[in-house]
Amino acid sequence: MKLTNTKVKSLPIPTDKGQVFHWDSETRGFGLRITSAGSKSWIVQGRVHGKTRRFTLGPFELLSADEARKRAQAKLLEMYDGKDPQVEKRKHKAQGETLREVMEDYVEHKRTKHGPLRPTSKDDIRRCVEGTFSDWADKPVATISRDACIRKFRELSRTAPVQTNQSFRNLRALLNWAREKNATADGTYPILPVNPVSQMFRKGGLVQWNPERARATRIPKDKIGAVWAMLEDHANPDQNITTTCISADLISFMLLTGTRVGETSKLTWDHVNLDGKLPTFHLAETKNHNSITLPISSALHDVLGRRWAGRLKGNKYVFPALRGRKGYLSDPRALFKKVSEVAGVHLHPHALRRTFEDVAQLVGIDSDKRRQLLNHLASDVHGQNYANNPDPGVLMPAMKKIGEWITDQGGIARAAATGENVIALKA
Structure with a gap:
């Protein structure tokens, strides 16, 4: 049957199957598909490298039979020349995919060995695309060239070299994602045959990663x-506003435990046990994906006791935010500035983690227990199989020593400031 507009209109809708095909008697491989929902579409079917390929030309409502036949003949010639219409369609679609679209697909579907990306990782990638690469965000990734990356890298490196490194690592990951998701079955890449970020850093390339020095700041002993x-002074609710008190307790918690700011700020009350023979807190979401339960020393119990007394109704976080959508205090920047002034050095949250390690060494805590307290994963056989007791009670003596040393130093400092007798104070 030769397919014409009149004949196609009279063809029945299938009721006993999902779809039916009607093939044209004049042009081999040209046909019409009708679904049980009543949809009619022109199709073409041929062979490419010995494999059958079927391609939709368009809906019957928009294409006449004559126009559809012409398109079918053109596609059949392409297939005869070895071009797969499905691959060509994907290539065309890939050419128009923007960096923002790649980013959204990446943060939704990217999986690591630990599972989906964390919210913090997603936020970092979004800030990178919408901030650092905002002028590229809505342009096709296929247009991002090596030379453009080199110019951007050099420009950003003048003012923020370390942040530039991280931004381009994120960009490299996104472009690799775009390449792989659009790769064909035979392993070819319709877009970005070579990742332009990887290309500019190749041996003998035109740029090098900016040097990154390991940070070593901590509070001097x-x-x-x-x-x-x-x-302690800033945690007093009788003398400070609520946000200051929460900030002071958050920083105190980090100093007494060595936990990271992201782990601390997201701590919820359902993961804190203040009562019982062994008070503990549990970190469910950690940087290395190793959840851990740690003991609460007397000094730490005092900090958490203040937070419990000042908890906000309807807020689950130990260190709540008074405003904002997050619900937790994530950046006690104002008080950190004051801590830096007292310490005499510019500090950031991770400096408290190094300070905790220093104090642990000062009070004689062995390296295995320090590693466990800091939730560092062991790389040696002994650490992996022996010095790995998950019982938080084993770590209580160490946590107690650290807390007592810090609070003692606080008492000495306060006595020195007020002229009190330090020896009498200790007694």
């Missing part, structure tokens, strides 16, 4: 007591 005394 002789300033820890003064810092602790200051935090």
Whole structure:
């Protein structure tokens, strides 16, 4: 049957199957598909490299039989020349995919060995695309060239070299994602045959990663007591606003436990046990994906006791935010500035983690227990199979020593500031 507009209109809708095909008697491979929902579409079917390929030309309502036949003949010639119409369609679609579209697909579907990306990782990638690469965000990734990346990298490196490194690592991951998701079955890449970020860093390339020095800042030993005394003063609700008190307790918690700011700020009350023979807190979401339960020392119990007394109704977080959608205090920047002034060095949250390690060494905690307290995963056989007791009670003596040393230093600093007898104070 030769397919014409009149004949197609008279063809029945299938009721006993999902779809039926009607093939044209004049042009081999040209046909019409009708679904049980009443949809009619022109199709063409041929062979490419020995494999059958079927391609939709368009809906019957928009294409006449004559126009559809012409398109079918053109597609059949392409298939005869070895071009797969499905591959060509994907290539065309890939050419128009923007960096923002790639980003959204990446954050939704990317999986690591630990599972989906964390919210913090997703936020970092979004900030990268919508901030650092905002002028590229709505342009096709296929247009991002090596030369454009080189110019951008050099420009950004002048003012923020370390942040530029991280931004381009994120961009490299996104472009790799775009390449792989559009790769064909035979392993060819319709877009970005070579990742332009990887290309510019190749051996003998035109740019090199900016040097990154490991940070080593911490609170000097002789300033820890003064810092602790200051935090205690700012945690007093009778003398400070609520946000200041919460910030002081959050920083105190980090100093007494060595936890990261992201782990601390997201701690919820259902993961804190203040009562019982062994008070503990549990970190469910950690940087290395190793959840851990740690003991609560007396000094830490005092901090959490203040937070419990000042908890906000309807808020599950130990260190709540008074405004904003997050619900938790994530950046005690204002008080950190004051901590830096007392310490005499510019500090950031991770400096408290190094300070915790220093104090642990000072009070004689062995390396295995320090590693466990900091939730560092062991790489040696002994650490992996022996020095890995998950019982938080094993770590209580160490946590107690650290807390007592810090609070003692705070008492000494306060006595020195007020002229009290330090020996009498200790007694």
